[in-house]
Amino acid sequence: MTIGDIVSATPVSEEGPLAVGPEGAKKIEGRSPWKLAFERLRRDRAAIISLVVIFLIVLMAIIAPVFKHLTGHPPNQQYFDIGLTQDGLPRPPNGTFLLGTDDLGRDILVRIAYGARISLLVGVVATFLTVSIGTIIGLAAGYFGKIVDTILSRLIDVMLSIPFLLFAISLASIYHAGLKIVIIVLAIFSWSSVARIVRGQVLSIREREYVEAARSIGSGPWRIMIIDILPNVIAPIIVYTTLLIPVTIVGEATLSFLGVGVQPPTADWGDMIAEAQNNYHAWWFIVFPSIALLIATLAFNIFGDGVRDAFDPRSDRLFS
Amino acid sequence: MVRFLIRRILLGLLVLFLVSVAVFYMFFKLNSSGPASVASRICGKQCNAQQIRAIEERLHLTDPLPQQYWYFLFGYPGEESPNGIPVNHGLLHGDLGYSYINQQSVNSILKDAFPITLSLAIGAAVLWLFMGLASGIWSAIRPRSLLDRTFTFTALFFYSMPTFVLGLVLLLLLYYQLTIHGVSWFPAQGYVAFTDNPASWAQHLLLPWFTLAAVTSAAYTRLTRGSMLDVLGEDYIRTARAKGLTERRVVFRHGLRAALTPIVTQFGIDFGTLLGGAIITERVFGLPGLGFQAVRAITSNDLPIIIGVVVIATTAIVIANLIVDILYAVLDPRVRLH
Numbered sequence: 001m002t003i004g005d006i007v008s009a010t011p012v013s014e015e016g017p018l019a020v021g022p023e024g025a026k027k028i029e030g031r032s033p034w035k036l037a038f039e040r041l042r043r044d045r046a047a048i049i050s051l052v053v054i055f056l057i058v059l060m061a062i063i064a065p066v067f068k069h070l071t072g073h074p075p076n077q078q079y080f081d082i083g084l085t086q087d088g089l090p091r092p093p094n095g096t097f098l099l100g101t102d103d104l105g106r107d108i109l110v111r112i113a114y115g116a117r118i119s120l121l122v123g124v125v126a127t128f129l130t131v132s133i134g135t136i137i138g139l140a141a142g143y144f145g146k147i148v149d150t151i152l153s154r155l156i157d158v159m160l161s162i163p164f165l166l167f168a169i170s171l172a173s174i175y176h177a178g179l180k181i182v183i184i185v186l187a188i189f190s191w192s193s194v195a196r197i198v199r200g201q202v203l204s205i206r207e208r209e210y211v212e213a214a215r216s217i218g219s220g221p222w223r224i225m226i227i228d229i230l231p232n233v234i235a236p237i238i239v240y241t242t243l244l245i246p247v248t249i250v251g252e253a254t255l256s257f258l259g260v261g262v263q264p265p266t267a268d269w270g271d272m273i274a275e276a277q278n279n280y281h282a283w284w285f286i287v288f289p290s291i292a293l294l295i296a297t298l299a300f301n302i303f304g305d306g307v308r309d310a311f312d313p314r315s316d317r318l319f320s
Numbered sequence: 321m322v323r324f325l326i327r328r329i330l331l332g333l334l335v336l337f338l339v340s341v342a343v344f345y346m347f348f349k350l351n352s353s354g355p356a357s358v359a360s361r362i363c364g365k366q367c368n369a370q371q372i373r374a375i376e377e378r379l380h381l382t383d384p385l386p387q388q389y390w391y392f393l394f395g396y397p398g399e400e401s402p403n404g405i406p407v408n409h410g411l412l413h414g415d416l417g418y419s420y421i422n423q424q425s426v427n428s429i430l431k432d433a434f435p436i437t438l439s440l441a442i443g444a445a446v447l448w449l450f451m452g453l454a455s456g457i458w459s460a461i462r463p464r465s466l467l468d469r470t471f472t473f474t475a476l477f478f479y480s481m482p483t484f485v486l487g488l489v490l491l492l493l494l495y496y497q498l499t500i501h502g503v504s505w506f507p508a509q510g511y512v513a514f515t516d517n518p519a520s521w522a523q524h525l526l527l528p529w530f531t532l533a534a535v536t537s538a539a540y541t542r543l544t545r546g547s548m549l550d551v552l553g554e555d556y557i558r559t560a561r562a563k564g565l566t567e568r569r570v571v572f573r574h575g576l577r578a579a580l581t582p583i584v585t586q587f588g589i590d591f592g593t594l595l596g597g598a599i600i601t602e603r604v605f606g607l608p609g610l611g612f613q614a615v616r617a618i619t620s621n622d623l624p625i626i627i628g629v630v631v632i633a634t635t636a637i638v639i640a641n642l643i644v645d646i647l648y649a650v651l652d653p654r655v656r657l658h
Contacts, residue, residue, distance in 0.1 A: 154331070161335050161641065163596045163633035166614055167342075170626065173618050174346055250482045254600060257484050258615060270484075277488065277604075280496035287492070290485045297480040305476070 033235075040310040047306025053299040061116035071098070073107035075114040075267045080105050090282040100284035102275060108284065112292045114267035119296060122183055123249040129187035130248070131241050134194025139225045141195065142202025152195070159192035165254070172260035182261050186251050194240060201233040235311045242304035246297040253293055269293045328645070332638035339634045340627060344389050347623050379420065392417070392627070408624075416631070417624040419617075426628040429613060433597075434632070436511050437609035439521070440528055440601065441594040447533035449587065452540020459541070460548030461571060471541060479538035487531045487604035494527060509606030528605045532598060536590060543586055547579040554578075581651050585644050592640020596633020 031039075041047055060067075068074055083105025085091060093100040099109040141152035168185045175181045205211065206229065214228045255261035256270030264271055272289040279285050359375040376382050380391060391397075395410030409415035416426035455475065459468040478486070495508045506527050512520040551557065552575050560574045561567075597611025606612075610629050617625035 157331065158335050158338055161332075161634060161637045162339055163593065163630060163637065165599050166596065166611075166626075166630060166633060169599070169615060170343065170346055170618050246480060253482055254484065257482075258599070258603065259619070273485065273488065280492050283492060286488055290489060293485060294481060297482070298477065301476060301480045 037235075037310040041306055044306045044309065047303050047310075050299040050302035050306070053295065054303060057116055057296055057299070058120060060113050061120050064110075064113040064117060067110045067113040071096075071107055071110055073097075073110050075110045076106065076265045078104045078106055083107070090279060090285050092282070093284055099288045100282065102272065102285050103279055103282075108272070108288055111267040111272060112269070112289055115269040115272060115289065115292065116296075118179070118262055118266065118268045119249050119252060119293070122179070122186070122252040123245045123300075126183045126186040126190075126248045126252070127241060127244045129183065130190045130244060131194050131237060133187060134191040135198050135230075135237060137191065138195040138198025139202055139229065142199040143206055143221060143225050143229065145206075149199075153199070156192045156195050156199075159189070160196075162189070164189045168251075168255060169258060169260050172255055176263075179262055182252055182255055185255070186248055190244070190248070190251075194237070194244075197236055197240060198233055201236060202229055205229060205232055239304070239308045239311055242300070242307045246300035246304070249293070249297055249300070324645075325642075328642050332635075332642065335638055336631065336634055339630060340392070341389065343623075343627050343630050344385060344392070347621065347626065348385055348388065411631070416628040419625055420622050421620055426624045429625060430610065430628050430632060433608060433610045433613045435513070436607050437595065437597055437602070437611065439511075439514065439525060440532065440598055440607060440609060441591060443522075443525055443529040444532035444536065444594070444598075444601075445587070445591055447529055448537035448540060451533060452537035453544050453583070455537075455541045456544025457548055457571065457576065459545040460552060463545075463549060468545075472545070475538040475541040477538075478534045479542075481535055483531060483535050483600045484604050486535060487527070487601060490527050490531060491604070511607050511609075524607075528598075528601050528607060531604070532594075532601050539586065540583065543583055544579065547582050548575060551575050551579045581648065584647050584651060588640045588644030588647070589637075592637045593633075595636035595640075597629060 064075075073079070079101065080088075082096065083091060083101040090103050090105070091097055091101045097107050097109070099107075099112065102108055102111070137152055137156075141149045141156075168189055171185050171188075172181055202225075211224060211228055214224045219228070252261060253268075253270030253273070256268045257274045259274065261270055262268045264275075269289045269292055273286065273293070276282070276286040276289065359372045359379070359381055380388060380396065383391075391408065391410065393411050395413060395415065396408050408417035414427075416430065418425055419429065455471040459471045462468055491506075491508060495506045498505060505523075507524055510524060512524050514521040552571075557570060557574055560570045565574075595610075597609055597614055599611030599615060601607070602609045602612040603615060610632060613625060614629040616622075617629070
């Protein structure tokens with residue numbers, strides 16, 4: 001999919017005969033590809049519902065302290081008395097702990113709300129970083145061509161043949177993981193696929209007349225790349241970005257699950273699920289954080305699919 | 321073709337070199353705990369400075385990095401087995417060295433772990449190819465039908481499902497809940513070799529296979545459906561129908577054959593990646609495969625094991641990519657390798 005395809009596939013009637021038709025005839029408004037994509041997205045019920053769900057998760061993350069105040073349970077407070085049974089086991093959902101407690105007597109509901117902060121923060125920031133690095137490298141490789149392209153393409157090949165998780169775990173464990181390290185590790189190992197996509201797009205448009213024109217009036221390479229080329233490859237980048245967010249959220253949770261992500265006692269979904277591993281008798285301990293994680297990734301995936309469909313209506317729609 | 325192979329093999333060796341150097345660099349230069357701490361961890365808590373220094377010396381932990389890498393490739397200098405401790409002969413002699421922690425040979429650790437990962441990978445691959453292809457083809461034959469929508473939503477659901485979540489939920493339902501109700505069909509952990517007891521082997525692997533297959537097959541459903549829809553719209557499919565071939569023959573002989581190329585590509589990459597260890601599945605189900613050993617080694621700074629797994633994993637990915645490219649040319653005669 002290229003921007004050229006999108007533009008040619010969309011009926012742009014800015015100055016067509018209808019637009020200057022006789023008085024009283026309804027004037028047809030010129031619509032940009034952006035506007036068309038936006039309208040298609042708005043008519044997509046599944047995408048809108050998932051967007052609402054995403055907003056709710058964001059809201060939950062923002063008002064996490066409200067959960068703390070309403071229940072009176074700070075996320076890391078361990079209630080050995082009221083939060084655990086006499087045998088020291090987690091308590092099932094009840095009036096005080098709506099979603100039950102974990103093995104240290106902490107309130108699972110409050111921890112899920114605080115965990116949403118980590119998931120969303122890492123999901124959005126790491127994706128943004130990934131896409132930025134990938135875009136810059138893809139632009140440079142596609143635009144400069146020749147030796148620059150050869151070197152960067154080989155680099156992309158190498159990055160794509162690295163056992164990702166193995167390296168991510170190694171790096172995260174060496175640096176005694178924290179939020180910042182998790183974000184950097186996720187970005188370092190995922191930019192290469194973005195770069196490959198952007199490079200392909202740039203290759204297809206760098207010989208267009210308007211790029212030629214920009215070059216002939218003396219624009220520098222970076223100016224051409226940012227002002228002239230980037231806006232024309234932005235659609236696939238946006239589509240890829242929305243689909244990358246759920247992947248990053250799962251990546252963050254996976255690192256936490258393996259014990260090299262955000263460190264305890266910080267409330268984090270992956271970490272909560274890891275702690276629940278040997279507590280099968282307390283189903284709520286496993287089930288509720290898992291549902292939170294699944295709803296988040298599902299919502300982002302459905303929304304991402306809608307965005308893809310909106311930008312490229314011919315792409316066959318799988319998840320309708 | 322020969323030039324293509326040579327180029328790709330050289331590129332593969334370059335990748336291996338870069339990746340192993342990166343691991344060395346990460347664990348020696350960047351490791352904030354440093355060689356002293358590695359040595360003291362190996363030695364145990366009751367060690368004095370002299371013993372720690374002896375270990376550093378024996379493992380050449382304080383030597384400069386390029387020299388250590390040289391040892392890794394060509395083996396340590398010096399006589400065979402001083403005080404009973406085996407000497408690493410180097411990767412080029414097929415020796416990956418010895419664990420820092422318990423002096424076990426990395427070769428033998430990996431040789432024990434690999435069949436487990438292989439069992440997991442093959443079983444899961446058969447399952448996910450079947451699930452993905454069947455649902456994808458079915459969806460493509462009747463697009464937008466109820467069945468299509470059901471398949472596609474299921475695919476999206478499992479695509480969004482983190483592997484460890486699915487694994488743990490399956491364990492909760494099919495291991496724990498069944499077991500407390502007196503039905504123990506599925507064990508929670510562990511591995512039994514195929515050669516010891518095939519039935520028990522399959523029983524231990526059933527849940528891991530399904531977990532891995534379910535999260536992977538979603539992508540195949542999507543890929544197969546899209547690819548088949550493209551192909552089934554082609555003119556030669558109409559020709560095949562027009563000359564009176566049965567629908568089955570049209571779909572499988574003419575349609576699927578042409579739609580297979582992107583699926584083969586994806587499969588090669590997925591399977592190659594899996595052979596380096598299915599880290600999460602192995603952890604959740606306690607299968608001591610390559611991924612399991614790698615994570616354990618990483619948390620204890622046991623470099624020889626880590627680098628051993630990294631070498632195997634990277635080699636598997638590189639070879640898988642090469643095979644995929646060759647298959648590409650076999651499946652699609654229009655493709656020229658260069």
